[in-house]
Amino acid sequence: MSPGTGPRAGAGPGTSRPAAPAAGPRVDLATVGRTLLAHYGEEPWWIPVLVPELDRADELLLGLVLCQQSRWERVEVVLLRLRAAGTVTWEDLAAAPPQVLEPLLRGVAYPPTRARLLPRLAAGVVAAGGLRALLAAPDPRPLLLALPQVGPETADTLLASTGTSVPVVDAYLRRVLGRLGLVDPAAPYEVLREQLAAQDTGGLSWEVLHALVVEHGIHHCLTGRPRCSGPAVGRRDYAEPRKCAAHCPPCDGCPLRQVCPSSLDPHS
Ligand code: SF4
DSSP: OOSSOOOOOOOOTTSSSOOOOOSOOSSOHHHHHHHHHHHHOOOTTSSOOOOTTSOHHHHHHHHHHHTTTSOHHHHHHHHHHHHHTTOOSHHHHHHOOHHHHHHHTBTBSOHHHHHHHHHHHHHHHHHTTOHHHHHTSSSHHHHHHTSTTOOHHHHHHHHHHTTOOOOOOOHHHHHHHHHTTSSOTTSOHHHHHHHHHTSOOTTOOHHHHHHHHHHHHHHTSOSSSOOSBSOOOOOOOOSSTTTTTTSSSSOOBOTTTTTOTTOOOTTO
């Protein structure tokens, strides 16, 4: 899961989208990570703290679940609204009637469904003794996956963001690394996860690498026509003013365009 989901990668003859790379990769994962880090820099506020009274892991899981099929900036609005309503802890959420939750969740995808399911997730976390207890288990991934609304992407993003460096396979990664020829974007989640776990990240944690790939999918490697050359798409309307504020400008194009087999840049 990512702070702001993106549409799936696409390619096709006769469109402006980049074609799927035909040859093998011209670049490796470590070089991609290093290049993106040099371009975007590291942002500790990539997933900002918006609800300081919550433990970071709790805020992360709540935000990640709300982010499923929703943009991160909308999640931020909902998190702040839940906080203002005094319904942001797992205990409060577990006890919240769906008719109370639903209007608070407006802005993210499927508020009626989420209003029904969020209390179940909250009750699951409470029953587990809290998220920190669950994360401290010898093998927390299956425990996370047993929670309602927590799929592999959400579980791995939480693990990667709380100190366990595991690959996070989301739509951004499929699109960006797929266009670079590093992965098959249509491969099943667990297959990609295993392949990526075996690759050298050049010392970057998956928390940082995942964040960089998301940034790249937001600013340059867009679903439709990627910004291979020319300036990137600017920041979206985030609550955290530092988020993406220093990205790219001035920028003359994707830093990977010279090695990307899908580049639309005529000079690459
Ligand atoms: S050159 Fe960059 S923006 Fe263009 S398709 Fe490749 S990775 Fe994406």
